[in-house]
Amino acid sequence: MEITESATPPKKMGRFNRWDTPWLNPKLITGVSILLAILFVGVFGRLVWDTDLAYTGAAPLNLPPIGFENTRGQTGQWAHPLGTENSGRDLLAVLILGAPNTFFIGAIAAFVGMSVGIFFGFSSGFLGGKIDALIRIMADVTITIPALMVLIVLQAVLNEIGIVTMALLIAMFAWQSPTRLIRSQVLSMRKSGYVQLAQMSGSSTFDIMFKEMMPNLIPYLFASFIANVTGSILAAVGLETLGLGPQRVPTLGGTIYDAIAAAALLRNMWWWWGLPTLLLALMFVALLYTNIGLDEIANPRLRKASK
Numbered sequence: 001m002e003i004t005e006s007a008t009p010p011k012k013m014g015r016f017n018r019w020d021t022p023w024l025n026p027k028l029i030t031g032v033s034i035l036l037a038i039l040f041v042g043v044f045g046r047l048v049w050d051t052d053l054a055y056t057g058a059a060p061l062n063l064p065p066i067g068f069e070n071t072r073g074q075t076g077q078w079a080h081p082l083g084t085e086n087s088g089r090d091l092l093a094v095l096i097l098g099a100p101n102t103f104f105i106g107a108i109a110a111f112v113g114m115s116v117g118i119f120f121g122f123s124s125g126f127l128g129g130k131i132d133a134l135i136r137i138m139a140d141v142t143i144t145i146p147a148l149m150v151l152i153v154l155q156a157v158l159n160e161i162g163i164v165t166m167a168l169l170i171a172m173f174a175w176q177s178p179t180r181l182i183r184s185q186v187l188s189m190r191k192s193g194y195v196q197l198a199q200m201s202g203s204s205t206f207d208i209m210f211k212e213m214m215p216n217l218i219p220y221l222f223a224s225f226i227a228n229v230t231g232s233i234l235a236a237v238g239l240e241t242l243g244l245g246p247q248r249v250p251t252l253g254g255t256i257y258d259a260i261a262a263a264a265l266l267r268n269m270w271w272w273w274g275l276p277t278l279l280l281a282l283m284f285v286a287l288l289y290t291n292i293g294l295d296e297i298a299n300p301r302l303r304k305a306s307k
Contacts, residue, residue: 028293034286035103038279042100045092053080053090054097054250061088065271083271086262091275098250099279101163105251106233108167109174113232114225116171117178122209124179125186135183139176147173148238155244162246170235178224185220189213219298226291230284237280252276 045051053059063084066076076083082091124135151169155161189195190213198208214221239245240253241260259265259273 022297025293025296027289027296031286031289031291031293034282035290038099038283038286039103042096042103045096049093049096050090051093051097054093056087056089058093059084059088059090062086062267062269064269065091068271071268082275083269085258085264085269085272087258091271094250094255095252095275095279098252098255098276099283101246101249102233102236102252102280103229103283105163105167105170105236106229108164109170109232109236110225110228112168112171113174113228114178114221116175117182117224118214118221120175120179121182122186122214125183126190126205126209126213132183135179139179142173143176143180145173147235151235151239152242152244155239160247161244163249166236166239166246167232170232173235174228174232178228181224182217182221185217186213189216219294223291223294223298226287226294230287230291233280233283233287252280 059080060077061084062070062072063074063080064070064076065083066078066081068083069075080090080092082095084090085094120135120139124132150173154169155166158165186209195208195212198212203212236245236251237253237256240251241257243257243261245251245254245257253276255276256273259269262269262272264270264272
């Protein structure tokens with residue numbers, strides 16, 4: 001019997017592409033790249049620029065950036081390329097120190113708030129009962145407290161505010177939203193098959209919550225953390241522009257406060273308030289892109305819609 005070859009060629013098996021991963025999200029990469037660039041300048045800028053110029057009396061007064069003139073006809077100097085301000089501080093040195101300080105305040109506050117929120121959210125959503133009721137009441141009551149007013153009073157009472165102290169004060173009001181959001185996620189997950197299987201196998205409550213359930217929420221937790229960083233930075237800048245931030249270290253909000261107090265707008269010293277404002281805007285855009293990218297990783301529907 002004669003065997004004839006099939007006219008239809010066999011289908012090729014699809015090859016696995018190791019680069020085909022949701023974590024290679026363009027928005028996430030863009031946002032993280034901008035944040036890393038800001039931090040890179042803040043960290044390595046100290047190696048190439050004299051940051052002692054960020055303190056009072058270290059440079060000539062009121063010099064404009066390179067290529068500009070101030071109201072007195074003075075032009076910028078290469079020794080101070082971004083100009084100086086009313087107290088003789090070099091703006092480049094101030095930004096090199098101030099940008100990481102502002103970001104670290106937000107990051108520390110968000111980390112502490114998220115840590116408390118994760119613990120309370122998992123405990124409330126998984127354990128239920130009286131623990132759930134107590135945590136919900138705590139979150140609902142404290143979330144209605146006007147955080148800005150309380151922080152203003154606390155910072156006015158304290159003699160000296162540092163980066164860590166300010167971050168911890170902001171963290172007092174950074175755990176309620178993560179707690180409520182994580183609780184809702186845990187409530188929808190605790191009836192899942194793998195959770196019930198872990199319970200039947202005798203796994204401890206801690207292992208079920210933080211070894212079985214938590215890894216499935218990693219993209220969601222990262223997105224919540226970035227949102228918390230944004231809110232904490234905004235709170236810090238709001239306090240700093242009222243003159244209630246750290247007194248001994250430069251920050252972006254503190255620089256804007258100094259410019260407002262010295263009437264920089266009326267004196268046409270735009271570089272004094274404009275440069276830190278631009279850097280803050282760039283930081284918020286980077287955090288927004290990072291948050292959107294993490295949302296798309298956590299939600300496949302958003303990922304498909306963006307293609």
